[in-house]
Amino acid sequence: MNSKSYxxxxxxxxxxxxxxxxxNALAMFIIVAIxxxxxxxxxxxxxxxxxxGLFWVVIFFTAMSGLxxxxxSEEERGTALxxxxxxxxxxxxxxxxxxxxxxxxxxxxxxxxxxxxMFEAFIIKNFVLxxxxxxxxxxxLAISSTIIAAIIAKAGAKGTLYPVLSxxxxxxxxxxxxxxxxxxIDGTSFERAKFELAIVVSYDIIMLTASxxxxxxxxxx
Amino acid sequence: MIWKxxxxxxxxxxxxxxxxxxxxxxxxxWYEFPLIPGLEENAKIIFFHVPTAWxxxxxxxxxxxxxxxxxxxxxLDDDIKSYAAAQLGMIFCIxxxxxxxxxxxxxxxxxxxxxxxxxxxxxxxxxYGAWFALRSSIESEERRATLSSVYSMIAFxxxxxxxxxxxxxxxxxxxxxxxxxxxxxxxxxxMNGNMLLIFFLSLIGFTILFFWMWQVGYKSLLLREKLNxxxxxx
Numbered sequence: 467m468n469s470k471s472y473x474x475x476x477x478x479x480x481x482x483x484x485x486x487x488x489x490n491a492l493a494m495f496i497i498v499a500i501x502x503x504x505x506x507x508x509x510x511x512x513x514x515x516x517x518x519g520l521f522w523v524v525i526f527f528t529a530m531s532g533l534x535x536x537x538x539s540e541e542e543r544g545t546a547l548x549x550x551x552x553x554x555x556x557x558x559x560x561x562x563x564x565x566x567x568x569x570x571x572x573x574x575x576x577x578x579x580x581x582x583x584m585f586e587a588f589i590i591k592n593f594v595l596x597x598x599x600x601x602x603x604x605x606x607l608a609i610s611s612t613i614i615a616a617i618i619a620k621a622g623a624k625g626t627l628y629p630v631l632s633x634x635x636x637x638x639x640x641x642x643x644x645x646x647x648x649x650x651i652d653g654t655s656f657e658r659a660k661f662e663l664a665i666v667v668s669y670d671i672i673m674l675t676a677s678x679x680x681x682x683x684x685x686x687x
Numbered sequence: 688m689i690w691k692x693x694x695x696x697x698x699x700x701x702x703x704x705x706x707x708x709x710x711x712x713x714x715x716x717w718y719e720f721p722l723i724p725g726l727e728e729n730a731k732i733i734f735f736h737v738p739t740a741w742x743x744x745x746x747x748x749x750x751x752x753x754x755x756x757x758x759x760x761x762x763l764d765d766d767i768k769s770y771a772a773a774q775l776g777m778i779f780c781i782x783x784x785x786x787x788x789x790x791x792x793x794x795x796x797x798x799x800x801x802x803x804x805x806x807x808x809x810x811x812x813x814x815y816g817a818w819f820a821l822r823s824s825i826e827s828e829e830r831r832a833t834l835s836s837v838y839s840m841i842a843f844x845x846x847x848x849x850x851x852x853x854x855x856x857x858x859x860x861x862x863x864x865x866x867x868x869x870x871x872x873x874x875x876x877x878m879n880g881n882m883l884l885i886f887f888l889s890l891i892g893f894t895i896l897f898f899w900m901w902q903v904g905y906k907s908l909l910l911r912e913k914l915n916x917x918x919x920x921x
Contacts, residue, residue, distance in 0.1 A: 613841060614841075617821070617834050617837060617838055620830065620834055621821060621825050621830075621834055622824060622825060622826070627817075627820060627821060630816075630817045630820055631817045631820075631821060631838065633813060633817075634810050634813040634814040634817055634842065634845070635814075635841060635842060635845055637810050637813075637845070637849075638845055638848035638849065638852075638853070641806075641853065665848070665852055669845075669848065672844050672845075673841075673844070676840065676841055676844045677841075680837045680840055680841060683758055683833055683836070683837050684833070684834065684837055687829075687830050687833050687834065
């Protein structure tokens, strides 16, 4: 199963490198989103708290613009049936999940670097805490957006419904991650942020389990 | 038939009693409510706000249970039952949000203040708004039933975060928040006997009303399906 899902991931990775559709779209979207914020802020000095929130706004909308590709592209090219023949549903999900996790990490690293370069108020005092919440938040974001992408791909209405369906599912993660980012900016100690980190960890585990259990039903539809 | 008349009388009594019974400082007569410090006359909305919030939870729970049943048995009737329950849940959710906002205006000073409870009911509205949007986007019945059932299961696993975790880590104004010392989201029982009686009568009355409405709802949906099929066979 592992080698099969790895080769599925390689297939996605290679075809992505060939067309560079998702990477280009995501990169441009990041630039557009950050520059919209920069233009609307203008000469205004924005507070620390606001930068932490806006950071996750950029991440959310960028994720919504590109992550549905994983399954939608299969349906568009009509290759979903072939995949159903050669691999078990959980294998397909693992392959797509690995691809999306890598995409989310690449995308969010770029966002974080650009963002801290553009916003002077965005200074991380507790870097370890930020890194922990960043990694856990990315994994949760990738899991939820992958399973919703699978639903969207089967549902016909592709683009517009994706953020609508994902937002309420991602809301606990986003709220907690915004809180954790604020803690990292304020330099709160790891001890005090323990409970919030535990929430993100449990969110990741719960969503991962639910996704694997429910993906069979979506994929066989 | 007889229980419908009983239900009518019960709800009529609850509405009249809940609105009209006076609040006095030292209740002596059977129809007088005690004065609860900090709430005063606002306390009366509890007879309508809490039952609607309670029914929101019941309706969405039932919707999820029938979604789960659909995924197990693939019987389209379960999907229709789940849909009927979610429709009612949406109505009660809006009612709970509105009555809550009105109460908040008079108790906390503004209609909306992103209290954790308000955030979670907002998330619930979003989840079911998305759920209805998803359902309306799919033509095929089986596919619609499966995908919406899966979505409702995924949404269901996030509910504990909203109901149990968020209110406890965020500071809030609603009973049951992190900085709150009383018993929790359930009513802290500062009410006296007759107030409690009317409160529970209201809960029971609204719950019976809900189940009745739900039955009428899903039966009419089933009939419509049946008639449609007859028309097609024609």
